[in-house]
Amino acid sequence: MVVRAAVAGASGYAGGELLRLLLGHAGVEVGTLTGHSSAGRRLGELQPQLAPLADRVLAETTAGALAGHDVVFLALPHGQSAAVAEQLGPDVLVIDLGADFRLADPADWERFYGSPHAGTWPYGLPELPGARAALEGVKRIAVPGCYPTAVSLALFPAYDAGITEPEAVIVAASGTSGAGKAPKAHLLGSEVMGSMTPYGVGGGHRHTPEMIQNLSAAAGERVSVSFTPTLAPMPRGILATCSAKARAGVTAEAVRAVYEKAYADEPYLRLLPEGQWPATGAVTGSNAVQVQVALDAETGRVIVISAIDNLTKGTAGGAVQSMNIALGLDETTGLSTIGVAP
Amino acid sequence: MVVRAAVAGASGYAGGELLRLLLGHAGVEVGTLTGHSSAGRRLGELQPQLAPLADRVLAETTAGALAGHDVVFLALPHGQSAAVAEQLGPDVLVIDLGADFRLADPADWERFYGSPHAGTWPYGLPELPGARAALEGVKRIAVPGCYPTAVSLALFPAYDAGITEPEAVIVAASGTSGAGKAPKAHLLGSEVMGSMTPYGVGGGHRHTPEMIQNLSAAAGERVSVSFTPTLAPMPRGILATCSAKARAGVTAEAVRAVYEKAYADEPYLRLLPEGQWPATGAVTGSNAVQVQVALDAETGRVIVISAIDNLTKGTAGGAVQSMNIALGLDETTGLSTIGVAP
């Protein structure tokens, strides 16, 4: 069986990565591609790396153009997915790479996005406790944000096992593709090369409530998250440095054992051997998550560091992984654990 | 049929890229991996991007360790391949990623490498006139150098069609992985980021005679090559800017027609649409070659620019492509035209 998949928003970074993965997916045929300002243009101009699709022309993003597919991926600006999804009907698998349906609490949505909440869809992070089963057979999937993917996968084992206090401090560095392809002066190569800078400091980043939601669910209590994102001079990758106080009596061996157990059967989560640290360069283009843990004896903090490719596991790879589960395919179809390095 | 392949020199950049490709090749099983200073170490430490092989331990590079495979790839320092190949016997397909067997003229070898010539093996650049057929069924393959790959594929159509004078001027920029993984001060990140610098200027680069050999064969006369390589602040990629005087009466349309014809049936050579220029970032991790041509009316020069990934099409991808032909497999098995971008 080959499913036919459309991609709305094919000109952006998320759309491009999705198409790269779908072209290598044995069970998917790439159908209609759409854009907005890029409608009418050849994909070869917009995504020159996708040689097999170079002569495809983008249609305008409308429900009509997206109709007639088994799967529709939405890589649209926030706030536009609900209307499109509604018109596609309940039998089409709609996978939203945007934020619209990630949050369970409408108050969180309204506070961080300033608009009415569109709803909540099954959450496409299969590695979270109970999440994989909840994705089987569904027709709507909200793909997690890139930072919440890196952070939630780093910290859920600690919170699920109850070895850390419910106050997490997270500093993450992201490659520039996470900021999208719309041209802005502060994202110019001249500005970002040779420089690091934070943004959304002090609790203001929109991915914060999503992290709290995931970690609180794992902990069974409200977890607070101090999250500082920084922009790093590289195109791809997120390195998340996460820490929380260890609960009394937790040893370094216990921390390691918790992660070994939590990741044991996961195809993409890898606790590195002791002494080896995650590097974003090692997961470029792959769906793999590299993780390492430490217990700082002086401060009593458990430190967990994860590295992902923000566009692959953090966006398009996560979307394909969840699609595979929803469709009953092998979860790993089309998704590699092998990075392109150096 | 699955062939069993060994890789000698698995710890370097060429070896790592080769393993990345072989892991995705349906017809190959990865056998023994060897190294020299890295013998005894886990591959996971040396090539952290190759998750499926993380627990493999490198053997010392000896003919004994490499015996018992259908294919042996040699990614060794210059001068070491001949002895290993001899011990492997004539029935094993030996593919040398080093320079030892690329040059036909012993005098060229001795002049540029300062040691006795080891011999000449079938040359693994299938796109050159007559080269594909000459690779079928062979048991020894010399993989071209990265710069000669980029330059020969850019210029052979012009010389084969006789539209350019036999004096080529070439300036190429290479990513740092082309200089290998042995630590040297001038290759430190601190040195290369934010800087471009030439090397091997004035005819001294060892890849020069290989370019002359290829282009002269295409031209049917001796072609001279002024070649200046430069080191660019990026891990991968070669951008080769090549030019030569057009012969009298050659038009821009004629130049384009020559390239359209020469590349028409080639799976990896792509003449871009007019107005679009090659970018190394668009071919990262792929075996594709992006090419564009122009005729400068004022100077009468044909300008041909090519972009490749130096580690893929320029080294390991070229090796796999030639292996496929030698073994009678589909030439494109395990080799993508899709880049990882941005």
Add this chain to the structure above:
Amino acid sequence: MVVRAAVAGASGYAGGELLRLLLGHAGVEVGTLTGHSSAGRRLGELQPQLAPLADRVLAETTAGALAGHDVVFLALPHGQSAAVAEQLGPDVLVIDLGADFRLADPADWERFYGSPHAGTWPYGLPELPGARAALEGVKRIAVPGCYPTAVSLALFPAYDAGITEPEAVIVAASGTSGAGKAPKAHLLGSEVMGSMTPYGVGGGHRHTPEMIQNLSAAAGERVSVSFTPTLAPMPRGILATCSAKARAGVTAEAVRAVYEKAYADEPYLRLLPEGQWPATGAVTGSNAVQVQVALDAETGRVIVISAIDNLTKGTAGGAVQSMNIALGLDETTGLSTIGVAP
């Protein structure tokens, strides 16, 4: 004596670099700063590296705002300088960092810029034969383009000495700041990091006629220039690889002697010792030009490679150097030969 200088176009890269240099110039007081879309904003937001001027607010670019200064630097889009200069009157030293007044031949201007020619001002490249004297006391200066600076300084000695044929082939790599600060998708960090790409290939780059003008003047005959610019993944720097056939009988020693003589008394031109090659990283933030020469015995080509900082010697430093001469100051005031490296 301290002159008072205004900068029109203070928000861009050229304006920012100019202000950096003027702040370190003992004979200059920074006066009015203007912008267009940035008028009314604090300089601290736009040029966060210029701490001493952080609280300055940009005025709208008008002749009124620029009046009352001894020197006015214009870093404006092409076509806007003439009108401003006219209103400033003949006694103000007006230094145009744009292209409007660089070309002597109106036909060249019209062909490459598609608009009427505004005129020709004294050309601010003091190292060219006769140029220094021609700048003394002038009230109008056209600052050279960045590529013409790198290329003309590399090749004028060879043409002045008559050791090369009048057909030059040039391939240059530029940092991204050369493309300016206006946000465009192809200049995003995500696009440029890890990638090299050419542009303006085949004679179309607007800096070509300026190079021809300079080299022809040095040669005393028409020099043709095949020029290919490429965009490199670094914020600053130009590495220009220039070559031309040596005239009969020219030896490597003769080439070197020509350059030693031509550069002997120049404060910013440096022929590197044999065996050392120019690196853009070594001239970052400095007004220095690193040059090395070679004679390729096989091809008979003289190869000259230069490295500059495109924003310093290639733009703002060249402007200050010419200002110094015009005002009768020490030519090197405020201009360093020391780069910021690594």
Add this chain to the structure above:
Amino acid sequence: MVVRAAVAGASGYAGGELLRLLLGHAGVEVGTLTGHSSAGRRLGELQPQLAPLADRVLAETTAGALAGHDVVFLALPHGQSAAVAEQLGPDVLVIDLGADFRLADPADWERFYGSPHAGTWPYGLPELPGARAALEGVKRIAVPGCYPTAVSLALFPAYDAGITEPEAVIVAASGTSGAGKAPKAHLLGSEVMGSMTPYGVGGGHRHTPEMIQNLSAAAGERVSVSFTPTLAPMPRGILATCSAKARAGVTAEAVRAVYEKAYADEPYLRLLPEGQWPATGAVTGSNAVQVQVALDAETGRVIVISAIDNLTKGTAGGAVQSMNIALGLDETTGLSTIGVAP
């Protein structure tokens, strides 16, 4: 008065930056330069950016070579400074850029460096409470580490004012020059470009006790520091993200007021206007420290982010600043607040 200064360890990154600054310092004449493996080589080969010193030849690092100077800077591997300093005598101002004399507690030294403690010298971070006066007239100065500079300047106002709890969590990103110029495989350009990776996680980094020492002194109680350094793909710069719980009742306005007051008279510490965040690119080559603060209302954490140039304020600039104080010169001589950007 011009003092004569020698630099031991002139071939490394700290030594190169120091010489860059000393060349621009009106009160210093550059005397003897020494090295170890680089002894006998021209500085032009080793530090091609330092054109005025290109023909200087490095002497072997001995007390004899360093004798006869007013000031001697030591940029030597750990453990070598004490012997040299002793031979130089008590009247020479000896400024150690290494770690040997930074720590007050011998137990800290032995635990982190594994060798006997050499002693404690006046600490060259003038902005710390009481530190400036303690540097006047001294003959020995221990220059702080780069990370402790960024972190201590970020957090001392909060601890001095008593607005934060004594448990700090710090994640810092450093450019690669912080790791030095000795060639190591993991510092190759190929490895670092496009990748971020942590190191020294869990309390093991040698700069940790130095931070604790500084912050505890400011707080008047023992401050614990959870410090995670990461290696970023840029040559220079440190971005330090520091946080600690606010004490009860502390408001955002109070935090800001504390920093405004603490930095009010400091020439190099700059609290950015609200809404603007530090960027390492804005301080490249300068002695400036950009700082911004926030109070996360949800988590109750004070977040302080600082950006420095690790080689300037973090090493060589800090050394010159302290030298100026010790010698009774204007503290800002030779030290700019202006960065080279982009």
